Amino acid sequence: xxxxxxxxxxxxxxxxxxxxxxxxxxxxxxxxxxxxxxxxxxxxxxxxxxxxxxxxxxxxxxxxxxxxxxxxxxxxxxxxxxxxxxxxxxxxxxxxxxxxxxxxxxxxxxxxxxxxxxxxxxxxxxxxxxxxxxxxxxxxxxxxxxxxxxxxxxxxxxxxxxxxxxxxxxxxxxxxxxxxxxxxxxxxxxxxxxxxxxxxxxxxxxxxxxxxxxxxxxxxxxxxxxxxxxxxxxxxxxxxxxxxxxxxxxxxxxxxxxxxxxxxxxxxxxxxxxxxxxxxxxxxxxxxxxxxxxxxxxxxxxxxxxxxxxxxxxxxxxxxxxxxxxxxxxxxxxxxxxxxxxxxxxxxxxxxxxxxxxxxxxxxxxxxxxxxxxxxxxxxxxxxxxxxxxxxxxxxxxxxxxxxxxxxxxxxxxxxxxxxxxxxxxxxxxxxxxxxxxxxxxxxxxxxxxxxxxxxxxxxxxxxxxxxxxxxxxxxxxxxxxxxx
Amino acid sequence: xxxxxxxxxxxxxxxxxxxxxxxxxxxxxxxxxxxxxxxxxxxxxxxxxxxxxxxxxxxxxxxxxxxxxxxxxxxxxxxxxxxxxxxxxxxxxxxxxxxxxxxxxxxxxxxxxxxxxxxxxxxxxxxxxxxxxxxxxxxxxxxxxxxxxxxxxxxxxxxxxxxxxxxxxxxxxxxxxxxxxxxxxxxxxxxxxxxxxxxxxxxxxxxxxxx
Numbered sequence: 001x002x003x004x005x006x007x008x009x010x011x012x013x014x015x016x017x018x019x020x021x022x023x024x025x026x027x028x029x030x031x032x033x034x035x036x037x038x039x040x041x042x043x044x045x046x047x048x049x050x051x052x053x054x055x056x057x058x059x060x061x062x063x064x065x066x067x068x069x070x071x072x073x074x075x076x077x078x079x080x081x082x083x084x085x086x087x088x089x090x091x092x093x094x095x096x097x098x099x100x101x102x103x104x105x106x107x108x109x110x111x112x113x114x115x116x117x118x119x120x121x122x123x124x125x126x127x128x129x130x131x132x133x134x135x136x137x138x139x140x141x142x143x144x145x146x147x148x149x150x151x152x153x154x155x156x157x158x159x160x161x162x163x164x165x166x167x168x169x170x171x172x173x174x175x176x177x178x179x180x181x182x183x184x185x186x187x188x189x190x191x192x193x194x195x196x197x198x199x200x201x202x203x204x205x206x207x208x209x210x211x212x213x214x215x216x217x218x219x220x221x222x223x224x225x226x227x228x229x230x231x232x233x234x235x236x237x238x239x240x241x242x243x244x245x246x247x248x249x250x251x252x253x254x255x256x257x258x259x260x261x262x263x264x265x266x267x268x269x270x271x272x273x274x275x276x277x278x279x280x281x282x283x284x285x286x287x288x289x290x291x292x293x294x295x296x297x298x299x300x301x302x303x304x305x306x307x308x309x310x311x312x313x314x315x316x317x318x319x320x321x322x323x324x325x326x327x328x329x330x331x332x333x334x335x336x337x338x339x340x341x342x343x344x345x346x347x348x349x350x351x352x353x354x355x356x357x358x359x360x361x362x363x364x365x366x367x368x369x370x371x372x373x374x375x376x377x378x379x380x381x382x383x384x385x386x387x388x389x390x391x392x393x394x395x396x397x398x399x400x401x402x403x404x405x406x407x408x409x410x411x412x413x414x415x416x417x418x419x420x421x422x423x424x425x426x427x428x429x430x431x432x433x434x435x436x437x438x439x440x441x442x443x444x445x446x447x448x449x450x451x452x453x454x455x456x457x458x459x460x461x462x463x464x465x466x467x468x469x470x471x472x473x474x475x476x477x478x479x480x481x482x483x484x485x
Numbered sequence: 486x487x488x489x490x491x492x493x494x495x496x497x498x499x500x501x502x503x504x505x506x507x508x509x510x511x512x513x514x515x516x517x518x519x520x521x522x523x524x525x526x527x528x529x530x531x532x533x534x535x536x537x538x539x540x541x542x543x544x545x546x547x548x549x550x551x552x553x554x555x556x557x558x559x560x561x562x563x564x565x566x567x568x569x570x571x572x573x574x575x576x577x578x579x580x581x582x583x584x585x586x587x588x589x590x591x592x593x594x595x596x597x598x599x600x601x602x603x604x605x606x607x608x609x610x611x612x613x614x615x616x617x618x619x620x621x622x623x624x625x626x627x628x629x630x631x632x633x634x635x636x637x638x639x640x641x642x643x644x645x646x647x648x649x650x651x652x653x654x655x656x657x658x659x660x661x662x663x664x665x666x667x668x669x670x671x672x673x674x675x676x677x678x679x680x681x682x683x684x685x686x687x688x689x690x691x692x693x694x695x696x
Contacts, residue, residue: 400610404543404592407548409544
């Protein structure tokens with residue numbers, strides 16, 4: 001399996017004026033100076049104090065001088081490389097390349113009952129194998145893909161998820177940030193011979209918890225990149241306004257960047273937007289709304305144009321729909337399209353269904369079509385002598401001429417046209433004959449084919465498999481000793 | 486020089502000029518046209534299989550069959566000169582009926598039939614009943630395939646069949662119809678022998694009509 005991502009051509013969608021961007025930037029600096037951010041970590045407080053921040057040790061509150069923030073922002077590289085299990089799956093995050101990543105879900109959507117159910121470890125393996133073989137999947141998030149598994153205690157979920165991925169997934173992965181899971185995950189990645197990056201995800205408003213700090217610290221110390229995520233819910237844990245949540249999120253992320261750059265200057269940063277809107281009917285986060293896309297487009301513009309730091313749009317995968325239906329399709333399609341055309345480096349899309357609560361591998365296969373479609377879009381339109389096609393237009397002439405007979409068509413159609421894998425493109429007659437299949441049935445068929453023919457590429461040695469199993473056992477012993485199992 | 490392979494490679498690489506040049510060179514070098522025809526058929530089999538399993542698409546199918554047809558025409562002329570006769574599965578005359586300029590569906594049928602080893606005489610679009618019947622006579626066609634996309638032009642199919650009857654030709658040739666304006670009911674209504682929903686159906690229909 002080779003994955004390359006999509007190289008952009010053409011202009012990016014922008015939604016804010018330069019003045020707007022400046023206003024958000026200054027607003028964030030003002031919040032950092034006036035109110036500051038809570039850091040639940042003694043060593044982080046010490047480090048920040050030593051470097052000129054004002055620290056209120058009773059409240060764990062840190063207020064940041066603007067100069068330090070800007071200095072640390074400038075230290076962030078505009079791109080960084082992550083090694084997959086083989087050079088075929090390396091990624092170079094940043095620059096003009098668009099990548100895609102799965103979007104986890106707590107449980108599995110049961111396609112028969114339309115209800116959620118807890119998947120087995122074997123079902124997790126299957127979902128991971130499918131992702132491994134999808135060309136548009138370039139890297140993985142921490143939980144891949146389920147966050148709850150039958151017969152696996154809570155403390156072991158992240159280590160088991162990482163173990164499943166290291167065995168059946170050949171692309172770079174993000175480690176989890178819960179109960180020091182990153183320790184085992186980094187060891188497993190060393191065995192599998194691939195890079196991981198940290199997950200440092202905020203607890204809004206304006207708070208960083210110990211687990212997130214520890215995970216980022218450990219990776220940064222080793223020179224591994226850190227994904228810094230903002231996850232406010234507009235109207236709940238962030239202001240109801242898009243601009244307000246942009247200010248708050250920027251302040252949270254700037255605070256984290258200062259800490260990470262002080263731990264290890266030059267650490268690669270991936271700015272992740274995991275912002276939703278508050279569902280004012282239920283109190284849950286509302287995914288798939290267009291206000292979320294407004295936030296994401298502005299977020300992409302701010303982080304790329306102002307700070308030149310690559311972005312991940314983590315909140316495209318989940319929708320508010322409960323099942324794999326038309327609503328899921330249009331919410332994912334619209335949000336992914338807008339994230340892609342506004343300059344995201346990574347868009348998390350594959351497999352997620354209802355607001356991070358459900359996932360299904362069949363959906364990941366459908367999302368492979370959405371991802372490749374948007375990938376083709378960002379590659380843009382090539383205009384040159386060959387593509388302008390004057391020679392062939394003149395050769396074919398008016399009706400009854402047509403271009404299906406032309407060599408030019410053979411040379412170009414596959415480069416110019418997007419060819420989906422499971423979206424329906426059949427003629428009416430063939431569709432009737434084949435039993436009127438929907439895209440879901442087409443995707444089930446593809447899933448079956450992927451699983452039937454699955455092979456590890458590259459193969460893990462016996463020693464690597466044994467080492468992965470051993471590390472998982474060590475994690476189990478550790479959590480037992482901590483009374484977490 | 487392995488001309489047979491050269492022709493095959495040319496078809497598979499979608500290089501029509503190479504196919505024509507190799508065919509001419511081979512004939513000049515005294516190669517047996519019947520043998521060269523095997524190379525063409527071989528390449529077309531590969532293209533036809535590729536299309537059926539979804540690896541190849543219409544542009545490749547049509548271009549390859551066009552290139553093959555160019556070679557076949559040269560080879561047949563040579564076979565005729567030598568007084569030999571090409572044994573083949575059958576001859577199909579194709580055309581979009583008068584008043585209708587839709588070429589693509591009919592061209593796909595032509596490409597698929599060529600790829601399956603039939604001799605195809607494609608008269609193009611907007612073809613009069615007289616011309617169609619004339620071609621059936623001239624080429625001693627086994628099957629006449631008529632296409633129409635427009636309901637307003639489909640009547641041209643019926644008039645072609647009447648024309649065949651009036652000329653006493655109807656018993657000599659099977660008629661199959663297809664295209665957006667047609668269906669199985671219409672086929673039986675106008676006295677056609679078969680109706681094909683899709684281009685791929687046409688191959689099976691011809692095979693059945695000739696069995």
